Amino acid sequence: MIKLNRTTEYGLVAMKHMAKKPGGSATSAREVSDQFGFPFEITAKTLQRLKDTGLIQSLQGARGGYVLARSLDEITLGEFVEKMEGPVAVVNCASGKTESPGCEYSGRCEMTSVMTDLNRRVIQFLSGIRLSELANSEIPVALTRFEDFLGNQPESMKENEKAHLS
Amino acid sequence: MIKLNRTTEYGLVAMKHMAKKPGGSATSAREVSDQFGFPFEITAKTLQRLKDTGLIQSLQGARGGYVLARSLDEITLGEFVEKMEGPVAVVNCASGKTESPGCEYSGRCEMTSVMTDLNRRVIQFLSGIRLSELANSEIPVALTRFEDFLGNQPESMKENEKAHLS
C-alpha cells in the first residue's frame, strides 16, 4: 500500500490551522487536538517533530505554543513528507540505506537504476505541490473516479484503464 | 512511509523478464525465483495474482508457466499498482472505504476534499508511467518527464528542493 503516515496528515492539518489563524497568538497542541479531534499525545508529538525539523517554532511556558516558521507557499509536499517521515523510498529496491549500497537482489536482478529513477520521479512529483495549494483550495468531492483523470493518456490506454478500474 | 509492496516490485521484475524472453516458451515461478533470487513461494503467489487480474495468462501442467497477456506498453504503473495492491489511497483521509463515507475526523476537520484531490493527482501521476518505460531502460529514463511537474514551480522552491533532496 502506497500511503503516507497518519501523523503526516495530522501535521498538514495543523500547518493549515496555523496558517489561517489571525497573527500574534501561538497554537498549542491542545488547541489542535480539541479543534479536530486528533489524539492529544500524537498531536503533541507531531508538532514537536515539525519544530525539530524547523518548519514551525515553539514558545514554551504558559500561553506558549507553536507558530509557523515559514510560509506554506515556500514549503513543498516533498520537503514536508521527508521531514515528517524521513527519506522517500517508494520502492524497497531504491531505498538509500547507508549500510547496503543497493537492493538485496541487485546481484542477479538489474533494476536498481530504474527503480531509483522511479523514486526520483515520485520525489519530483511531490516537490511540485505546495502546502499552500492543499491549505487554500476548496475542491469538490465529486471528482473521485479514475476515469476522470486519464486525460493525458493515449487512447489505447484509456480503454484498458476503464476495463479494470471500479 | 510512502512505499510500494515488495511483491509489486517482484511483479515488475517478473513482467520485465517475461517481456524480454524470446517468444513461445512460458515462464515458471521457479524460473523467476531462481533467476533473481526471490523467495519461491512469494514469487508463485505474485504470479498467481498477476494471472487473477488478467495481466498474464497461465498454462498448467508440466512445461507450463506464465505468458504476458498484454504488452507492457499498454499497462500503466497506476493500473499495475492497483491490481497488485488494491485501490490507491495515499492518505488515510481519502481512502474510499465503503463502510465509512469519509475520514473519521471529517466532522470537525474539512480537508477530505483536498486530500482526495491529492490522491487523484498521485493516481494520475502513476497512470502517466508505462511499464515499458521501466522495463526497457538500462540507463536512467530521460529527464524529459520531470518538467511536467516542475513547470509551475517558483524559482525559490527549486533551490529549497535541491538543498535537501538525495
Next chain:
DNA sequence: TTATATACGATAATAGATGTCGTACTTGAA
C-alpha cells in the same frame, strides 16, 4: 506413471504504524 507445474488457503513471523503513559522542564500570571 512420474515429474513439473499452477491453484489455493491457512498460518506464522516480522516490521511498521499508531496510540498511551510517565515525568521533567519552562514560563506567564494569579
Next chain:
DNA sequence: TTCAAGTACGACATCTATTATCGTATATAA
C-alpha cells in the same frame, strides 16, 4: 511564591499490514 498551562522527551503497549512459510490439491506433458 505558587500554580496552571504549556512544551520536551523517552519508554512502552497495541494494532495492523507486510512478508514469508507450509500443506495440499489439481493439471498436463513426456
